[in-house]
Amino acid sequence: xxxxxxxxxxxxxxxxxxxxxxxxxxxxxxxxxxxxxxxxxxxxxxxxxxxxxxxxxxxxxxxxxxxxxxxxxxxxxxxxxxxxxxxxxxxxxxxxxxxxxxxxxxxxxxxxxxxxxxxxxxxxxxxxxxxxxxxxxxxxxxxxxxxxxxxxxxxxxxxxxxxxxxxxxxxxxxxxxxxxxxxxxxxxxxxxxxxxxxxxxxxxxxxxxxxxxxxxxxxxxxxxxxxxxxxxxxxxxxxxxxxxxxxxxxxxxxxxxxxxxxxxxxxxxxxxxxxxxxxxxxxxxxxxxxxxxxxxxxxxxxxxxxxxxxxxxxxxxxxxxxxxxxxxxxxxxxxxxxxxxxxxx
Numbered sequence: 104x105x106x107x108x109x110x111x112x113x114x115x116x117x118x119x120x121x122x123x124x125x126x127x128x129x130x131x132x133x134x135x136x137x138x139x140x141x142x143x144x145x146x147x148x149x150x151x152x153x154x155x156x157x158x159x160x161x162x163x164x165x166x167x168x169x170x171x172x173x174x175x176x177x178x179x180x181x182x183x184x185x186x187x188x189x190x191x192x193x194x195x196x197x198x199x200x201x202x203x204x205x206x207x208x209x210x211x212x213x214x215x216x217x218x219x220x221x222x223x224x225x226x227x228x229x230x231x232x233x234x235x236x237x238x239x240x241x242x243x244x245x246x247x248x249x250x251x252x253x254x255x256x257x258x259x260x261x262x263x264x265x266x267x268x269x270x271x272x273x274x275x276x277x278x279x280x281x282x283x284x285x286x287x288x289x290x291x292x293x294x295x296x297x298x299x300x301x302x303x304x305x306x307x308x309x310x311x312x313x314x315x316x317x318x319x320x321x322x323x324x325x326x327x328x329x330x331x332x333x334x335x336x337x338x339x340x341x342x343x344x345x346x347x348x349x350x351x352x353x354x355x356x357x358x359x360x361x362x363x364x365x366x367x368x369x370x371x372x373x374x375x376x377x378x379x380x381x382x383x384x385x386x387x388x389x390x391x392x393x394x395x396x397x398x399x400x401x402x403x404x405x406x407x408x409x410x411x412x413x414x415x416x417x418x419x420x421x422x423x424x425x426x427x428x429x430x431x432x433x434x435x436x437x438x439x440x441x442x443x444x445x446x447x448x
Contacts, residue, residue, distance in 0.1 A: 105166035105179060105256035105289055106131050107152065112161035114147060114313075122147060122313040125161070129306075134283045134290045136300040138336070139310035145293045148310070149259050152291065153182050166256055181250035182259040185266065187242040189234040189249075195221075196230040199249045216252040223285065224248050224278070240271045247282070260292040264299065272296075276303065297339050301325070309333050331444040334369050340400065340412045342369045342438070345385065347407030354384060358434045360448070367440045372400065372414040374436035383429025387411060392420050403428060 107129040114122035122144050129135050137145040150156040152163060154175035162169050170178050189198050196217055203213045221227040224244045234242055243263060250258060260279070264272045280303055283290055294300055300307050301321045309316040309324065309332075317329040321337075328334035334342045345354060346367040355362045362368075370384075380386045387403030390410075394417065401413045401420050413430055422428065439448035 106164075107257060107289060107291070108162075108164040109152075110162045110164075112148075112151065112163060113159045114144075114151060114156065115159045120159075120313065122151075125315060127308065127315070127318065129289060129291065132287045132289055133305045134280075134292065134303060135306050135308060136304035137291065137293045137308050137310060138295065138297065138300045139316075140336070141295065143310040144313040145295075145310055146261055149182075149261055149291060149293050152257075153180050153259055154178050155182075179256035180259055181253045181255035181257075182261065183243075183246050183250050183263045185262040187234070187246045187266075189242060189245060191234050194231055194233055195226065195237070195245050195248075198234070198245055199230075199252050202249065202253055213252075216254070217248075220248040220251040223251065223282070239267050240275055243267065243275060244278075247279075251282075251286070256289065258288055258290040260290065262293055262295070264294075264296075272299075279303065297337060301337075307337075309336060311336075327446070328438070329446055331367065331369070331440045331446075334438060334440070334446070338371055340372050340414070342371050343375075343409075343411040344369050344440075345405070345407075345409055345411070347405070347409060350385065350405060350407040350409065354437075358384065358432070358437055360434055360437070360439065362439065366442075366447070367444075369438040369440060370432050370436060372412040374432050375411075375413040375415075375430040376432065377413075377415055377419060378429050378431040380427050380429030382431070384431045385411070386427055386429040389420070389422055389424055389426045389428055391424070394418075401428070 109125050109127040112125040139145050147156060151158050162171060165178060199217045200213045221230055224247060226244050229241060264275055267275060276299055292303060304321055306318060307321055307324055308318050311332055317324060317333045324333060324337045328337060344367050351362055351368060354368055385405055387405045390402045390404060393400040399415050399417055399420060401415055404410050438446060441447045
């Protein structure tokens with residue numbers, strides 16, 4: 104295991120700065136997830152940690168050692184890519200053994216590590232197959248196994264499940280969580296999938312436009328987002344925002360909270376509850392209802408023209424399109440953001 108520290112790390116391509124002032128501390132044995140929209144810098148930051156991208160300024164330390172000038176193979180990290188990047192002409196065994204052979208490891212040590220990793224990942228019966236004979240999930244396990252055999256201090260995962268179907272993603276996500284529990288090794292995991300972030304992470308790093316917006320546990324980010332961006336990015340469906348002046352006055356009055364003129368109110372779909380339209384926190388005209396079995400999602404438009412979503416019990420809405428429905432909320436679940444988007448309450 105090893106801790107990881109980034110101090111004022113920046114990355115520029117010519118005059119274009121893509122990462123700026125990144126400061127992070129990741130403790131031994133933690134599983135930290137980088138999330139953010141496409142183009143926010145998640146994979147770039149991961150590649151800088153791996154040494155596959157040079158940093159423009161700042162320092163990266165692994166296990167207390169600054170590794171700015173250390174080549175990737177000597178950093179004590181192993182990376183699992185979005186594409187499996189397996190050698191098609193090699194068997195599973197030889198794919199997993201390749202890096203150890205290149206490093207000059209003894210054959211008995213190679214065999215011990217490969218078979219131990221295969222046992223852990225439940226692919227010991229696949230060692231003599233070639234990648235073309237494997238399913239997508241099996242190939243991803245081989246790619247993870249290839250990283251495990253190196254016994255790195257830090258594992259780096261770059262959107263490893265994005266090529267899998269939904270059911271296989273869920274299964275492999277659980278396997279990665281179990282793998283982390285067994286190995287107790289520092290892991291950094293990049294994804295755009297909130298479910299992966301919320302279910303896997305000890306801590307989440309939310310990135311946007313090359314900057315860190317917030318770092319915290321999944322529940323800290325869910326309950327206490329630092330700003331509108333984090334509030335809108337964490338949670339599915341995303342948080343509803345209300346900023347129409349007339350609606351704000353009504354909402355503030357019902358909830359008995361004070362607002363500035365430029366405030367925005369945010370409330371998550373699961374924190375809206377059906378009530379009489381005349382006594383509601385917010386009301387809206389029904390557009391459509393999506394049924395998911397255990398819950399329904401109602402899509403509505405408020406009088407002020409704001410589209411919002413309510414997560415309600417199954418089959419609790421039987422109205423037709425255009426029907427006005429009212430919703431209430433408790434003030435503890437309503438967030439207030441100031442004029443620059445920072446959370447004020």
